[in-house]
Amino acid sequence: MxxxxxxxxxxxxxxxxxxxxxxxxxxxxxxxxxxxxxxxPYVGNRCVTCDRPTDNTGECSICKSEKLYFERGYCVYPYSGAVRNTILNFKFRNMALYYTYLGSKMVDYYFDYIMESYDYITAVPIHKKKLKIRGYNQAELLAEYISEHIDIPYISILKRTVNTKPQNALNKKEREANIKNAFSLIDNIDIKNKSILIVDDIFTTGTTVNECCKVLKKAGAFKVDFFSLSAKKETK
Incomplete structure (x- = not known):
């Protein structure tokens, strides 16, 4: 053997x-x-609202200045170094099997720091054209893994109606314009008075997640939190 x-x-x-x-x-x-x-595990300050790593205390500058549609965010790692490289391999280089290791780290974080109860877990969707090219939605793989291990049902709630430009090449204002009205509720989905945890792989300015949460809240969800594998650190 x-x-x-x-x-x-x-x-x-x-x-x-x-x-x-x-x-x-x-x-x-x-x-x-x-x-x-x-x-x-990351040791250092975190934003008290979105949980991103930060050199400051209290809320990060984005959470202070933006209208937020989520109640609370949770982020496991700073988006840098080996974490960044692994996510890029997972996302763009056909390394779908990485979801088991990355998902297990998110499950550990959930039990160590979150332990909230939700009606549903869902994922930030990608457009069907990108899904056809990539073959999978990395956020959905993570969300389904988490769902299985914390015993909260996963359902697809949102669809991406606009095939947007990659957000990483845009500034904050361009990101907001790029992602505006890019998501909608899947037909026949009822989330009124439900609590939802939405999963993504990278949290940078928060524009994408916040837009998703906006759609969920407008559809009647009473509580929406997000859970990201990584987040861009805010420095002084």
Whole structure:
């Protein structure tokens, strides 16, 4: 059996999710020692509303200045280093299987820091054209994994009606214009008086998540929180 595993590493080499370094064939986690450090719990200040890592105390500048449609946000890691690289591989380089490790980290965070009860878990949707190219919605994979492990039902609630430009290349004002009216409720979905946790992989300015939450609140949800694998850190 050991020889077979050893042989398989030549056919299907095990590489680090964060830096693509070759790993020992019996490595339990697909991360090298250096990249593993970025997946340790973040120690530092967080925004009291959206949970993004910050060098400041209290609310971050975005939560202070924007009209928010979510009550509370939760973010596991700063979007940097090996976490950033792993998410990019997961999202754009056909590494869908990474969802089990990343999802497990979100489940751990839920039990350690959230422990709220919700009627439903859902995901930020991607447009059908992007879904056809990519083959999967990374946020949906994470949301379904979390749902299975915290015993809260997952349902698809939103659809993306506009195939928007990538948000990462836009400034804040352009992001808001780009994402405005890009989401709608799926037909025959009733979420009146329901509490919803919406899942995404990256929280930057919060424009996308906030727009999704706006649609959910307008559809009658009484409480909407978001849960992101990572968030862009706010620095001084």
């Amino acid at each position: 050991k020889f077979l595993k050893f042989l398989l590493t030549f056919i299907y080499p095990k590489t680090c999710m964060g830096c693509n370094t070759l790993l020992n064939y019996n490595a339990k986690v697909e991360l090298c020692d250096e990249c593993s450090k970025d997946f340790e």
